[in-house]
Amino acid sequence: GQQVMQIPQYQHVQEGEDFTTYCNSSTTLSNIQWYKQRPGGHPVFLIQLVKSGEVKKQKRLTFQFGEAKKNSSLHITATQTTDVGTYFCAGAAAGGGADGLTFGKGTHLIIQP
Amino acid sequence: DAGVIQSPRHEVTEMGQEVTLRCKPISGHNSLFWYRQTMMRGLELLIYFNNNVPIDDSGMPEDRFSAKMPNASFSTLKIQPSEPRDSAVYFCASRSTGDGYTFGSGTRLTVV
Numbered sequence: 001g002q003q004v005m006q007i008p009q010y011q012h013v014q015e016g017e018d019f020t021t022y023c024n025s026s027t028t029l030s031n032i033q034w035y036k037q038r039p040g041g042h043p044v045f046l047i048q049l050v051k052s053g054e055v056k057k058q059k060r061l062t063f064q065f066g067e068a069k070k071n072s073s074l075h076i077t078a079t080q081t082t083d084v085g086t087y088f089c090a091g092a093a094a095g096g097g098a099d100g101l102t103f104g105k106g107t108h109l110i111i112q113p
Numbered sequence: 114d115a116g117v118i119q120s121p122r123h124e125v126t127e128m129g130q131e132v133t134l135r136c137k138p139i140s141g142h143n144s145l146f147w148y149r150q151t152m153m154r155g156l157e158l159l160i161y162f163n164n165n166v167p168i169d170d171s172g173m174p175e176d177r178f179s180a181k182m183p184n185a186s187f188s189t190l191k192i193q194p195s196e197p198r199d200s201a202v203y204f205c206a207s208r209s210t211g212d213g214y215t216f217g218s219g220t221r222l223t224v225v
Contacts, residue, residue, distance in 0.1 A: 019138060033213055043156070044205060045213030088156065100169055101214070103156040 006104030021107035023089035117217035131193040138207030
């Protein structure tokens with residue numbers, strides 16, 4: 001079945017440093033979504049990318065979808081303590097007509113003040 | 114909008130007992146999803162419904178698990194009998210076609 005891999009599993013950064021997490025799918029995706037989960041909380045939808053090579057920005061967050069629609073990345077510029085949490089990518093397989101997303105294992109972002 | 118509502122928030126039960134988790138999706142959302150989250154396996158899709166109809170239940174681990182959606186505003190996930198390895202956080206999520214998921218706050222299940 002479809003697999004979605006995320007790296008790194010954990011990332012420690014100093015406050016103010018940049019952060020990037022990478023996502024790779026074993027199959028071509030129809031779209032990719034990104035979620036953030038705070039410790040003890042639930043996943044919260046951040047963004048959806050649909051087009052090959054698409055780049056979207058939300059303030060300090062930049063999301064990219066690969067040309068082959070099999071990989072994606074999330075980059076945070078100048079991290080703040082409020083960015084702490086786990087960032088998940090989730091993809092839906094292309095052509096299958098399925099709505100259920102396969103989630104990556106997530107990247108835990110730890111920020112040291 | 115109250116969001117996706119799950120109950121109970123926490124459940125502690127003894128092995129062999131029946132457990133029922135409940136979910137009220139956001140009004141107007143036509144898809145509902147049940148996920149299970151553990152440290153080892155991450156977020157796993159168990160089953161999802163479109164317009165109250167089960168579409169894909171291939172993620173349901175065993176026959177001990179069953180899910181229903183009798184109407185557009187209510188769904189249940191039942192485990193009977195429960196086992197310690199079922200301990201996890203169970204999330205319900207809903208969405209409108211093409212949108213991102215809205216997750217509930219989850220039910221933390223502990224089977225002792």
